[in-house]
Amino acid sequence: MDTVVFMNTGRPGARLLVYYQFLILLFTSLTVLARRPVREVLFRQVYFNTVESVHRITIVAALTGMVVITQISQAFGYDPELIGKALMWTVIRELGPLITAILLISGSGAAVTAELSSMKINREFDTLRSMGINPLEYLVIPRMASTIISLFLLNAYFQAAAILGGFVLSMAIIDVSFHQHISSILLSVSVFDVGVSVSKSLIFGAAIAAITCSHGCLVEGSITEIPRAIIGSQMRSLFMIFVIDGLFAYFVFL
Amino acid sequence: MISFSNVRTEWFGPVTFDAVAGAPVKIVAPSRDASDAFVRVAAGLARPDSGQVKLLGEDIYAVTEEEYVHLMKDVGLVTQSGGMISNLQTYENVALPALYHGKKTIEELETFTSHVLAGLGIPMDLGETMMRTRPHLLKPYQEKILRIIRAHAMEPVLMIYGELTDQLPDDIGKYVIQLAMEFHRQSKERVSMFVTCDESTLKSIPTAGAIFLDASRQETRE
Numbered sequence: 001m002d003t004v005v006f007m008n009t010g011r012p013g014a015r016l017l018v019y020y021q022f023l024i025l026l027f028t029s030l031t032v033l034a035r036r037p038v039r040e041v042l043f044r045q046v047y048f049n050t051v052e053s054v055h056r057i058t059i060v061a062a063l064t065g066m067v068v069i070t071q072i073s074q075a076f077g078y079d080p081e082l083i084g085k086a087l088m089w090t091v092i093r094e095l096g097p098l099i100t101a102i103l104l105i106s107g108s109g110a111a112v113t114a115e116l117s118s119m120k121i122n123r124e125f126d127t128l129r130s131m132g133i134n135p136l137e138y139l140v141i142p143r144m145a146s147t148i149i150s151l152f153l154l155n156a157y158f159q160a161a162a163i164l165g166g167f168v169l170s171m172a173i174i175d176v177s178f179h180q181h182i183s184s185i186l187l188s189v190s191v192f193d194v195g196v197s198v199s200k201s202l203i204f205g206a207a208i209a210a211i212t213c214s215h216g217c218l219v220e221g222s223i224t225e226i227p228r229a230i231i232g233s234q235m236r237s238l239f240m241i242f243v244i245d246g247l248f249a250y251f252v253f254l
Numbered sequence: 255m256i257s258f259s260n261v262r263t264e265w266f267g268p269v270t271f272d273a274v275a276g277a278p279v280k281i282v283a284p285s286r287d288a289s290d291a292f293v294r295v296a297a298g299l300a301r302p303d304s305g306q307v308k309l310l311g312e313d314i315y316a317v318t319e320e321e322y323v324h325l326m327k328d329v330g331l332v333t334q335s336g337g338m339i340s341n342l343q344t345y346e347n348v349a350l351p352a353l354y355h356g357k358k359t360i361e362e363l364e365t366f367t368s369h370v371l372a373g374l375g376i377p378m379d380l381g382e383t384m385m386r387t388r389p390h391l392l393k394p395y396q397e398k399i400l401r402i403i404r405a406h407a408m409e410p411v412l413m414i415y416g417e418l419t420d421q422l423p424d425d426i427g428k429y430v431i432q433l434a435m436e437f438h439r440q441s442k443e444r445v446s447m448f449v450t451c452d453e454s455t456l457k458s459i460p461t462a463g464a465i466f467l468d469a470s471r472q473e474t475r476e
Contacts, residue, residue, distance in 0.1 A: 036354075037349075037354045038354075123336065124339055124340060126299050127337050127338070127339060130331045130337075131326065131350070131351040131404075131408070133350070
């Protein structure tokens with residue numbers, strides 16, 4: 001904890017170093033997840049991140065799928081093969097990881113920063129330390145792990161919901177065949193694309209986890225710091241996932 | 255076990271003493287703020303302006319964070335207020351340290367808690383309601399009792415009580431001191447440190463004397 005605070009000097013790049021420290025902390029402290037109270041925090045966070053946001057993800061995913069299908073059909077006529085490829089390119093490679101990351105940042109990402117920062121200000125970190133519990137291990141590690149796991153699960157769910165929900169909604173607008181729709185998508189999907197999508201969701205998750213948790217933990221002093229911490233973590237998380245997405249586009253697809 | 259060497263803060267000092275294993279220790283502070291400051295300094299949560307605090311043989315302000323957290327597994331702390339984790343239910347708060355350190359099972363904790371609450375005359379249904387609520391909804395005396403149970407459940411070798419009977423009704427206050435002393439006697443190695451700004455609240459604790467944090471009263475009295 002002291003190390004993390006020490007490194008937050010406000011110099012350009014210092015924040016990146018803090019995010020890096022939090023990621024190192026996560027990967028070197030995963031064994032604490034074997035402890036029952038820490039595991040309970042992990043399960044609770046995964047439930048909060050996924051099950052409690054399923055309705056939002058379902059609606060956004062189905063509408064995204066519908067928009068892609070109707071736009072392609074409007075521009076090029078109904079071509080199942082083209083729609084399959086377009087869905088694969090947009091939803092699986094790009095929009096799935098990106099939209100789920102944005103939804104996660106705006107929902108549970110903000111909640112994590114708010115919760116950690118208010119606990120820090122209310123001296124609950126000290127309470128844990130005085131009980132022989134490292135607050136980083138008990139509060140931060142399960143939240144970081146749950147963010148990564150949740151984004152992976154939400155991304156997979158988003159893609160299924162976009163493909164199926166998009167089809168159902170599109171039926172009301174254009175004449176599509178379920179059999180053709182599904183088979184065209186299955187023919188278009190490759191292991192490479194699924195791998196890219198999974199990698200993106202894991203990397204986005206790690207970045208969001210490090211940013212939201214570090215901003216929550218680095219709050220010092222008064223309660224007025226909390227909204228600043230939340231806004232800072234939201235803006236930096238959004239910026240970071242677009243940067244990572246751009247890097248993916250450059251190094252993987254070009 | 256715990257020693258202060260010329261420890262000074264803006265609230266008290268300089269203070270020097272060495273608590274030996276098995277002894278209850280009374281610390282009398284000149285004010286509530288001084289009492290709170292002393293407890294935080296003793297528990298390694300607030301660095302003093304000068305001096306050295308040794309906890310279980312280690313200079314508490316010279317150890318690493320990892321070593322500090324390891325040391326605190328053997329220290330029970332009951333501050334005069336606060337000290338609950340807000341996003342946990344009360345029963346999770348009570349169980350957290352003992353479960354985290356593997357010192358008790360859920361069943362043992364339930365038995366332990368029921369025994370203490372029954373001793374206080376708290377009916378079982380009220381006890382269950384207390385345990386299932388959020389800590390901020392508890393009455394101050396209920397919260398304090400549960401924090402004492404939580405600290406005792408860790409079976410620490412050093413107990414630090416800050417204003418133990420503060421906010422407690424008289425009868426419950428007496429029982430809580432009895433509870434603290436019974437717990438103290440369960441281990442010959444245990445040190446129990448009672449910090450208060452009202453000396454009269456601790457008159458039933460059998461100690462050789464008291465340590466006064468007020469510079470003008472700094473002598474150990476019978």
